[in-house]
Amino acid sequence: MSLSLQIDRESRCPIYQQIVNQIKRQISIGDLPAGTRLPAVRHLAFMLGVTRLTVHNAYAELQADGWVEATVGRGTFVKAGLEVEALLAQHLEHHRHRLHYCSDMHRLLNTGTLLALAYAVPDISLVPSTQILEAFNQIKSDAAALLHYGGQDGDHELRIELTEHLKERGINTLPDNILITSGATQGLALITQTLAQRGDKVLVEVPTYLGQMKVFNVMGVEPVGVPMDEEGVIIEKLIDAIEKHKPKFISLIPNYHNPTGVLMSEERRLAVLDIANHYRIPIVEDDVYGLLTYEEKAPLALKALDKTDNVIYISSVSKTVAPGLRIGYITANAQLLDKFTQLRWATELGGTPLMHRALAIFFREGHFKHHMKRILPIYKERRDAMLSALRRYMPTHSTWTSPRGGLCIWVKLPPKGQYNDLYPAALMRGIVYTPNEAFFTEYSDEYYMRLCFGSQDPSTLETAIHVLAELIYERIELYQPTRITV
Ligand SMILES: Cc1ncc(COP(=O)(O)O)c(C=O)c1O
Structure with a gap:
């Protein structure tokens, strides 16, 4: 060759x-x-x-x-x-098992060999590493103190910056009402461990984000899916699920949902808040994508409409600044926040104050706003490139979402196709997407793919979609309806 x-x-x-x-x-x-x-x-x-x-x-x-x-x-x-061959073989063997999916994928993508459409992450070349390192430089004189154990809520200066940041999400709170966590993931883990026990149920949108289901799975908590449409979670189904399953909380991603990119409508937001209040069930709002907006001013958080303090808000800087900083935050009613704080302290002490302070400086110096201005047009261009490649190459009867923000497009393949080996076939062509089974709480016989556009440039995205579309066409040709003889 x-x-x-x-x-x-x-x-x-x-x-x-x-x-x-x-x-x-x-x-x-x-x-x-x-x-x-x-x-x-x-x-x-x-x-x-x-x-x-x-x-x-x-x-x-x-x-x-x-x-x-x-x-x-x-x-x-x-x-x-080469290690990558072994990794590929291993990944192909257990790509259907959620618990291994993320760690395998992470190792594979780190080899730098695949065209990654599978990860809803910022582009590594857009991470503002220079400004972050400059921020570290500015804290030289405080470095020794910041390398000691930090306080239980996280760095005070970062919490001050975050109050300002949250104001722009429509949330008025005080530094003492914010707990800094290791990413939104730790936030969700603390909430789940506090509010639910093994065998309890929680409601999630379906489809939903894989990492969330992983948190529930390892804690023995059962996620029950509530279907959603282009306006967000479907209210009647939510009521049915609450009555049937008596969930401990409802977990939602109202802004630029992962994997669909859907932005929940105002009407649904109000209805969801009403229902949760009526049944006295807390809502957990995950807002990690809220600021990645391409068509409009960033939509406010669901918590901005929450008059009863029933929404527990989690977010992070993973999708905007850098996932490796591992900095997220929770704000919630004081009683609950105290429980999360005690649990975090018991399991991790005070986090990483040096990192917290560097991020505080990054916000204080205006780098965050500047960075967002720089990256949003780039991601918008990539989203547009992926959408136009989908229009150009995908077979008829495929459908997909057209997200106004976030990093993911959710594609549904034509019903008449044999897609069982599509994922390994794409991997063998060097392209990796996230398949169907990662996002559903129950078996689905429809075939979906989540395609993330954040980490590739427009021409690479076009090539990748072209190749995927070819593989899909081949599998439509192979389709044979199942014959049942009685
Ligand atoms: C909806 C959602 N929440 C949370 C996370 C993870 O966030 P963090 O890196 O802050 O733990 C992701 C990452 O893909 C996500 O899509």
């Missing part, structure tokens, strides 16, 4: 990195088997119209990452026994 490379000179990704990524991908999907000799630096530079140094840097990185080995006088060869 021979190497095939395409250089996009308009891309934000440096050329040497494009070469590295494409070679890694071709190795991982078997197009460049172990032992394949890569073209000589001079030859490849000439063929691509780039400098020798660019190719040299690409080969050096491939070698440093263990993908190729170079022998003086003989050339550069693809190495045998």
Whole structure:
């Protein structure tokens, strides 16, 4: 097999990195088997119209990452026994099991070999690392103190900044009424452990975000799905589910829901709040996508309409600034917040004050607002590119959502197709999306995919959708209706 490379000179990704990524991908999907000799630096530079140094840097990185080995006088060869092959095999074996799905996926994506449409994350190249490092520089004189155990609610200065930040989400609160957590995920875990016990039920929108179900699963709490439509959770179904299952709380993602991207309508918001009040069931609002908005001013939080303090609000900076900061926050009524705080203290003490303070400075210096202004048009362009590729390439009878914000598009495939092997087939073509089964509380015989557009540039998105559409067409052709003979 021979190497095939395409250089996009308009891309934000440096050329040497494009070469590295494409070679890694071709190795991982078997197009460049172990032992394949890569073209000589001079030859490849000439063929691509780039400098020798660019190719040299690409080969050096491939070698440093263990993908190729170079022998003086003989050339550069693809190495045998690559970890990614083993990872792929393992992932294919248990991609249907939710508990392993996220960790496998994380390891696979870290190999840098796949076109990732599976992860609702910010693009790594858009993370404001310079400003974050500058913020660390500014806290040098306080660093020793900030490396001690922190207070139980998290850094006071960050909580002051967050009160201002929450005001813009329509939430008026005080620093003492905010608990800083390790991401929204820890927030949800604290809430679940406080409000529910093994065997209890909680209501979730269906489809819903995989990580949320994972929290419930490991705690022995049963998520019961309430169907949603383009306005959010369906009110009649919510009432039925409350009466039938007596849930401990209702978990919702009202703003740019994961995986559908749906923005809950005002009418539904008011109805949901009324119902939860009537049955005295707390609502947990997860607002991690609320500020990733492409068509309108950011919609306010559901909690902004909450007159009875029945909404427990969680969010984080994972989708806006950087998931690796692991900083989220909860605000809720004082009694509940105290319980969450005690549980957090018992299980993790005070979090990471140094990180908290750096983020406080990031907010205080105006970097957050500036950063959002920079990234929103980029994500909007990517969303538009994915939507236009879907229109262009997908077979008729496929449908998809057109989200006004967030990072995900939810695609439904035509009913007449044999999609059982679509996921592994896409992986073998180097593309990874999140399949159906990750998002449902019960078996669904319809086939959906969640496609995330945040981490790829528009031309890569178009290529990926084109390939996926080809694979889907092949599986529609294979479709044979099941014959039942009686
Ligand atoms: C709806 C939702 N909530 C929470 C998270 C995770 O947030 P964090 O990184 O703050 O724990 C995600 C990540 O995909 C998400 O989609």
